[in-house]
Structure formats: C-alpha cells, structure tokens
Amino acid sequence: MKQSRFWAWLVFGIGAAYFLIPLIATFEFSLRMRRGYYSFDSYASVFSDPKFQQTFTYSAVIGLLSIIVGILVVVPAVYFVRLRMAWLRPYVEFLTLLPLIIPAIILVYGYIRLYNSSSIIPFTGSAVGTDILLTFAYVTLALPYMYRAVDTGMRTIDVQTLTEAAQIAGASTPQIIGRIILPNILVAVLSGAFLTFAIVIGEFTIASLLNRPAFGPYLQNIGANRAYEPAALAIISFIITWGAMSMINLLSRFAPRTSARTD
Amino acid sequence: MAEFLRVDNLVKSFGTTTVVKGVNFTFNKGEFVSLLGPSGCGKTTILRMIAGFENPTSGSITVDGQDITHLKPNQRQLGMVFQAYALFPNLNVGDNIAFGLKIAGMPAEQRRARVEEMLKLIGLPGFEKRYPYEMSGGQQQRVALARAIAPRPRMLLLDEPLSALDAKIRVSLREEIRAIQLDLGITTIFVTHDQEEALSISDRVVVMNAGNIDQLGAPHEIYNKPATRFVATFVGHLNTIEATVASAANHQVNIDGQTVTLPSLPSGAKDNAPISLTLRPEVLSVGERAGSDIALTGTVSDVTFLGSVIRVRVALGKNIISLDTFNDQRTAPPARGDAITVSLASKDLLIL
Ligand SMILES: Nc1ncnc2c1ncn2[C@@H]1O[C@H](COP(=O)(O)OP(=O)(O)O)[C@@H](O)[C@H]1O
Numbered sequence: 020m021k022q023s024r025f026w027a028w029l030v031f032g033i034g035a036a037y038f039l040i041p042l043i044a045t046f047e048f049s050l051r052m053r054r055g056y057y058s059f060d061s062y063a064s065v066f067s068d069p070k071f072q073q074t075f076t077y078s079a080v081i082g083l084l085s086i087i088v089g090i091l092v093v094v095p096a097v098y099f100v101r102l103r104m105a106w107l108r109p110y111v112e113f114l115t116l117l118p119l120i121i122p123a124i125i126l127v128y129g130y131i132r133l134y135n136s137s138s139i140i141p142f143t144g145s146a147v148g149t150d151i152l153l154t155f156a157y158v159t160l161a162l163p164y165m166y167r168a169v170d171t172g173m174r175t176i177d178v179q180t181l182t183e184a185a186q187i188a189g190a191s192t193p194q195i196i197g198r199i200i201l202p203n204i205l206v207a208v209l210s211g212a213f214l215t216f217a218i219v220i221g222e223f224t225i226a227s228l229l230n231r232p233a234f235g236p237y238l239q240n241i242g243a244n245r246a247y248e249p250a251a252l253a254i255i256s257f258i259i260t261w262g263a264m265s266m267i268n269l270l271s272r273f274a275p276r277t278s279a280r281t282d
Numbered sequence: 283m284a285e286f287l288r289v290d291n292l293v294k295s296f297g298t299t300t301v302v303k304g305v306n307f308t309f310n311k312g313e314f315v316s317l318l319g320p321s322g323c324g325k326t327t328i329l330r331m332i333a334g335f336e337n338p339t340s341g342s343i344t345v346d347g348q349d350i351t352h353l354k355p356n357q358r359q360l361g362m363v364f365q366a367y368a369l370f371p372n373l374n375v376g377d378n379i380a381f382g383l384k385i386a387g388m389p390a391e392q393r394r395a396r397v398e399e400m401l402k403l404i405g406l407p408g409f410e411k412r413y414p415y416e417m418s419g420g421q422q423q424r425v426a427l428a429r430a431i432a433p434r435p436r437m438l439l440l441d442e443p444l445s446a447l448d449a450k451i452r453v454s455l456r457e458e459i460r461a462i463q464l465d466l467g468i469t470t471i472f473v474t475h476d477q478e479e480a481l482s483i484s485d486r487v488v489v490m491n492a493g494n495i496d497q498l499g500a501p502h503e504i505y506n507k508p509a510t511r512f513v514a515t516f517v518g519h520l521n522t523i524e525a526t527v528a529s530a531a532n533h534q535v536n537i538d539g540q541t542v543t544l545p546s547l548p549s550g551a552k553d554n555a556p557i558s559l560t561l562r563p564e565v566l567s568v569g570e571r572a573g574s575d576i577a578l579t580g581t582v583s584d585v586t587f588l589g590s591v592i593r594v595r596v597a598l599g600k601n602i603i604s605l606d607t608f609n610d611q612r613t614a615p616p617a618r619g620d621a622i623t624v625s626l627a628s629k630d631l632l633i634l
C-alpha cells in the first residue's frame with residue numbers, strides 16, 4: 020500500500036516537473052527585464068504595445084466568428100446524421116479527422132490556389148474576403164474538436180425522442196434545434212468553442228501565409244526580435260488557454276440533467 | 283356516434299419485411315381505444331404512422347374528415363406521450379407544458395393560466411419551477427401527459443406510457459389517465475402489450491397479431507367471445523384440453539378417460555380424432571353446481587393463493603387445467619394431492 024503510493028507520487032512528481040519547470044523558468048525569465056531585480060516591466064511593455072492590442076483583438080474576433088460558423092455547421096450536421104443517416108457516421112467521423120492529418124500549410128496553399136484574386140471565388144482579393152477565408156480555415160482546423168464535443172453532447176440525450184416530442188407539439192426543425200437540442204448540449208458546444216478559441220488565438224501558419232494581422236504572427240515576430248517580451252507573451256498565452264480549459268470544466272456542472280426514474 | 287379517426291388499408295414495410303399488413307379501423311370521437319398485442323406486432327408502427335413519424339407504404343389516415351396521411355407531424359395537431367417520458371431536460375415543468383402553446387404563439391398570460399390549469403388537472407399544482415430530473419417517474423409522466431394535452435390536440439396518442447414505471451404506480455396512473463381522458467372527452471389511442479391494462483381502461487380494444495388485427499371490440503367482447511385462438515390465449519388465461527372424439531354422432535369426447543357430451547362438435551369431426559377444447563379458469567367451479575352439465579374428476583396438483591381469488595391446478599390425467607375460485611374464509615382451500623371434482627357448463631367450452 021505505502022509502496023504503491025510512493026511510486027504513484029514519484030510518477031506524478033516527474034510528470035508535474037516536466038510541465039512546470041519550463042513554465043516556471045519562462046515566468047522567472049519574463050520578470051528579469053530590469054537589471055538586478057524582478058519586475059513586471061516586460062508585461063507592461065507587451066500590454067502597452069498597440070500592435071499587441073490590435074492583433075489580439077483581431078484574433079479574438081476571428082475566433083468568435085469561427086465559433087459561430089463552427090456551431091452553425093457542426094450542430095445541424097451531427098443532429099441530422101444521428102437522426103436520419105446513422106450509416107453516414109463513420110464517414111463523417113473520418114472526414115472530421117482529416118484536419119489533424121493534413122498539415123495547415125497544405126490547407127492554406129490549397130486555399131490560395133482555389134480562391135486567389137484571379138479565381139472564380141476571389142476570397143483573397145480583399146481584406147474582408149481573406150478574413151472570411153481565414154475564418155473558414157479555422158472552422159476546419161477546429162472541426163475535429165468541435166465535432167467530437169458536439170457528438171459527445173448528443174450522445175447524452177435521446178435525440179430522436181426529444182425531436183419527436185417537440186415535433187408533435189408543433190415545432191419546426193429550426194425550432195427543435197434552437198430550443199431543445201442546442202440548449203441541451205450547450206455545455207458540450209461551449210467546450211468545443213473554447214478549444215476553437217484556443218486554437219485560433221495561437222495559430223501562425225495560415226494567418227501568416229494569408230498575411231492577416233493576427234496574434235500568432237505577432238507572437239512570432241516579437242519572439243524573433245525581442246528578449247523578455249516573448250517570455251511574457253508565452254505566459255499570457257498560457258493563461259488564456261488555461262482559462263479556456265478551466266471554463267470547460269466549470270461549465271460541465273451546469274449541464275441539463277435527466278433521470279429515468281421508475282417510481 | 284361520429285366517426286373521428288379512419289384508417290384505411292394501412293401498410294408499412296421496412297425493406298422486404300411488412301410489419302403492418304393492411305389494417306382498417308374507425309374510432310369515434312371521445313373514444314379511448316387500446317392497441318393490444320405482443321411485442322413486435324406493429325402497434326408502435328401504427329401509432330407512429332398516425333403521428334406522422336413514419337410514412338405508410340400504402341393506405342390512408344383521416345382525422346375529423348381531413349386526410350392527414352402526408353402531413354408532417356407538426357401539422358397534425360396531435361398530442362403524444364412516450365414510454366421514456368421525453369420531457370425536455372433544459373426546461374422546467376411549466377416551460378415543458380407551455381412548449382406547444384409557445385410554438386403556437388399563445389400570449390404569455392394565457393400560457394401561464396393554461397399551465398396552471400394543466401398542473402391542477404394532473405395533481406401537481408405549484409410544480410412549475412421544478413426540473414424533470416427532480417421528479418419521480420410517475421410525476422414526470424404526468425407532466426408529459428399535461429404537455430401533450432395543453433395545446434388541445436385533436437387526438438391523444440400514448441405509446442406504452444406506463445411500461446417504464448413500477449407496478450404500483452402503473453395501476454394508479456392508468457386510472458388517472460382514464461379519468462382525465464373522460465373528463466376532457468379527448469379521443470385517445472393507447473398502445474400496450476399488457477392485456478389487463480388494455481381491458482381495464484378502454485372503451486374498445488384492438489387486438490393485433492403479427493401486423494394484422496385479429497379482433498376489435500369492447501373489453502368484455504374480447505374476453506368473452508375471442509374471435510381467434512390467438513386472442514383467446516393472449517387475452518386472459520386460457521386452459522387447453524387435448525381430447526379425442528369418442529362419438530361424433532353423439533357429440534361425445536373423451537378427456538383423459540372421462541366421457542363428456544358437448545352441445546355440438548365442429549362439422550367434420552371424426553371418431554378417434556384429436557380435438558382441442560379451451561375454457562377460461564373462472565367458468566370452472568369446485569364440486570357440482572347448478573347449471574353445470576359437465577363434471578370432471580382429478581387431483582389437485584398446485585394451489586396458488588392470490589388474495590380474494592385462489593387458483594387451483596387440477597390434473598385430469600395428462601391434461602392439467604387451472605380454475606379460479608373465490609377465497610371463502612369459512613372453508614379451507616383445496617390442498618395438493620386432494621381428489622377433486624370440477625364442473626362447468628358445456629356452453630362455456632370454446633372450440634377454436
Ligand atoms: N425503423 C425500423 N426499421 C426496421 N424495422 C423496424 C423499424 N421499426 C420497427 N421495425 C420492426 O417492425 C416490427 C414491429 O415493430 P413495432 O411496431 O415497434 O412493434 P410493437 O410496438 O408492437 O412492439 C418489429 O419487428 C420491428 O423490429
């Protein structure tokens with residue numbers, strides 16, 4: 020008993036050290052901007068940089084748009100596959116895994132070839148068009164996570180019977196999805212949303228090649244040209260990501276509950 | 283009485299298997315009708331076609347003079363209660379009941395009044411703010427009933443609404459459903475595989491067998507005059523006696539060595555041919571009784587005490603039959619191994 024607990028703690032300690040030491044080292048380094056003693060100067064420098072604010076805002080907006088588009092695409096798709104085309108599920112599942120297999124660089128070169136300014140759909144011909152294309156790219160990148168989150172959410176409810184109960188009460192399909200299905204899987208959808216947000220905030224390749232003023236390329240630029248700010252930015256990014264993840268945890272407590280009591 | 287629901291030649295096939303084989307029936311306004319049959323006989327499929335969740339392969343469904351065969355479920359103005367309650371987990375009881383009213387665009391004030399009225403009807407006043415997971419199964423199913431009838435549907439459809447509940451609540455809730463149905467006068471179709479449930483609360487019962495209707499009638503007709511052997515065995519307990527024809531000319535049969543004279547035999551009965559006789563346990567009585575013209579002797583093989591009724595199993599030879607006798611507090615029930623004489627009126631024998 021004692022023995023096994025010792026080994027468990029040892030493994031846990033090694034794992035924790037593996038993650039925490041680089042983090043602590045980075046944090047410590049980010050405090051050393053002023054010679055001789057610790058300060059938050061590097062953080063002040065980051066936050067006061069107008070480019071930080073601009074790129075972060077830009078990426079946050081694109082992140083929100085990606086979440087909205089992702090929900091609008093994935094929720095109805097998963098719903099209809101579960102309800103009417105169960106045989107399609109393995110194929111859809113495979114399809115949603117592709118973004119993990121295909122590198123982002125290939126995706127973005129494909130986009131540029133298909134949607135360049137001299138193509139039939141010249142998304143890259145304007146800034147707004149490129150923003151739309153970037154949003155779609157991020158929806159695709161986040162698809163494996165969003166799909167799985169939504170699919171897991173729908174597994175916890177009886178989609179077919181709830182649909183029929185709403186339908187016989189007079190509800191149309193958009194009403195059923197909006198008032199019954201979505202609210203009941205909201206926590207799952209939000210966890211997909213936070214993952215999407217975390218991906219979008221840090222993404223470099225696509226934003227850079229589409230030449231948009233996103234947070235990822237800004238991070239890379241600072242990292243190549245400054246000493247202490249990159250460490251501060253790494254810590255800030257970590258806190259944002261960690262915050263998004265803990266929101267998922269927090270929200271799962273508010274999931275609607277069911278009970279199949281027989282009394 | 284006014285015909286309200288009409289089902290004509292309804293057929294449903296899934297792939298190559300036909301599960302509903304051309305059924306016809308008409309129900310009257312305000313009637314409570316049960317679809318009764320063993321699992322897999324097509325009851326749910328018929329109900330789902332009436333609700334609009336399945337498209338009939340052929341045939342038509344008419345409600346109140348309107349052909350609804352090809353309408354979507356949300357255009358049919360019907361109410362439905364499911365076996366698994368199917369309350370919306372994200373909505374509280376009040377919002378669950380108000381769901382159909384809201385969809386129909388009823389103003390909030392009227393909605394609130396209707397919800398209150400419904401909660402009173404199902405005996406759960408003041409439960410508006412509760413969530414489904416905070417309630418017992420019986421309460422959840424009553425809320426589901428209220429949700430189904432709140433928008434004043436033209437018809438109420440119930441698919442085994444009591445099957446997920448414990449035995450005790452099942453009996454009290456079925457009586458409650460019937461009382462509410464009588465109160466509102468709403469035409470109701472109740473699907474069940476439980477014959478006692480169907481017989482006890484229905485105006486009429488449709489007995490289904492493998493996609494066909496075997497019999498449609500009032501509960502006492504189904505029980506007393508079963509149209510087919512299937513109905514006779516499925517509804518209530520039925521004794522079957524394997525006998526041989528002793529004399530076709532004299533209507534005599536031989537039951538384990540005892541010769542019995544019957545009022546008639548099927549035409550074509552030949553001497554020494556086997557014949558099956560069936561009878562309900564309650565038509566048999568212990569000892570000789572006025573009005574009984576057949577007496578059989580045997581040995582008590584088992585006694586089951588059911589409270590007001592005692593079920594006695596009697597071995598006549600290789601045939602064993604059950605009989606029900608009222609519990610008489612002044613006399614001891616028959617004991618296993620006792621010799622016993624049982625009697626019946628020959629008109630109560632069914633030859634199916
Ligand atoms: N969607 C379906 N696809 C294929 N077969 C089905 C489907 N729904 C029902 N069946 C089959 O139809 C038959 C009747 O089913 P059902 O109407 O549910 O019976 P019951 O409600 O009387 O138990 C069953 O054999 C069942 O397996």
Ligand SMILES: [Mg+2]
Nearest residue numbers: 325326327442
């Ligand atoms: Mg069924």
